[in-house]
Amino acid sequence: MIQLHNVTVKFKGGIVALNNVSCTINKGEFVFIVGPTGSGKSTILKLINRELIPTQGKVIVNGINVASLRPSQVPFLRRSIGVVFQDFLLLQDKTVWENVAFALKVIGAPRSELRDAVCSALQLVGLIEKWDAYPRQLSGGEQQKVCMARAIVNNPLILLADEPTGNLDPDSSIEIASLLDRVNQRGTTVVVATHDKYIVDYLKKRVIELRGGSIVRDEPEGVYRGAITVR
């Protein structure tokens, strides 16, 4: 599903975000990408979502080399990828329903499908009763659930979450982690970049650890801090 082949990402000023990274994430897997700030976690997510292009190497998503996509083709890649952010990115002047439906409206989904899809997504995250609330009326955890609903409403193949629990308390973090697991169980490949020890240790999924732009650990059913294997 997702393959990184000898990927290097360098920014202006000589900053190396990723250094010759290779890994494969299979369909339906749940992967945590952990590491300190600046280790390249978010960079990997941006490569998958084609927000960045590798300086060297290849990023293959669902059989497509993302760097070779024309700008007009990128939106169609992103329709198969849901994204959740630490800072929620909700539209404050729209209700929960409208925020989730927005993801379907912009891709031209027919009205007939929209209602059912939004209902289904809100039910999954447990917010159907708050469909008409505005983001300012929700807690941090609820807002993140709305983001997740928006990310999964069009049944993406991949769900990327960049520090989804960064602004949440531990209880809310566990709730979000459970939701991510539920999404994964429906068949969606989930990749979470985080340095939240609680959710990594709670779910015990595959853990890829980055340091200084390189993979230093890749464990199935890992924990946040494990033995570092030097590659």
Next chain:
Amino acid sequence: MSMAATVSAALSVAVFGLLVLIVLYVRSAVLRESEKVNCMRVYLHSGVTEQQARELQRRIQRWVLVKSVKFVHKDEGLREMEASMGNHVSLRSLAGGNPLPHRLDVVAVNFEDAIECAKRLERLPEVESVVCMADVVKQLSHIMRLVRLCGLALVIVTAFATLTLIANAIRLTIYARREAIRIMQLVGATIWFIRAPLMLEGLIYGLVGGAVASLMVYAAHASLLRLVETNKVLLMLFHVAVPNWYFFASMTIVGLAFGLLGSLSAVHQLVRYLS
């Protein structure tokens, strides 16, 4: 913000329209005066008969530069001269006959052609002399050229200002909607889906601004018309050109064009960013 952009577009297009109108007014006034100076008196040699003079009249009438040619018999010319002297003097008896030759009064198509026309007339063998107000004609030509150049320069400056204002309004809209645009980008909206509403917004600013500007300029023109018509002095000096409805419709289209170009400029940068 949208109100500010619309008002800016309206003011800019109104200035543009007023400038065009002023150029039209000046041109109209100059042309009105020029009708007096694009007329020439062509005196023929005294040996030229009336038949020859009328034949010459027909030849000159066919010239592209010439609007009209009138044959003035020497006797009629004499009567005009005596009338201009108050009919107190009989020039015929003074001169022992009619000293004047036959004459052709030639009117050029416009004052800019009058000088060229005069030069060509002077070269004709039947013609003894040509009287035209060449200096006045030259000055009028110079004024018209100056008015056109200044008008063009001002129009270019206001057009640039309008485009910049509309582009900035769109950029502000993009900035205000940056979160929504970011989300659209991430969930897979196409570039055109993101771009189209912004371009439509620019078009609307331009269209409404152009329509408002048309009304403003029409009101200004109507006021000036009323002022000139009720003031005898101004009536003598001015001939207010009356633009037809095409002019006002075209101002709306100009506004629309400004809106389109302004929004294209702003959205182009967004497209590069999204790519």
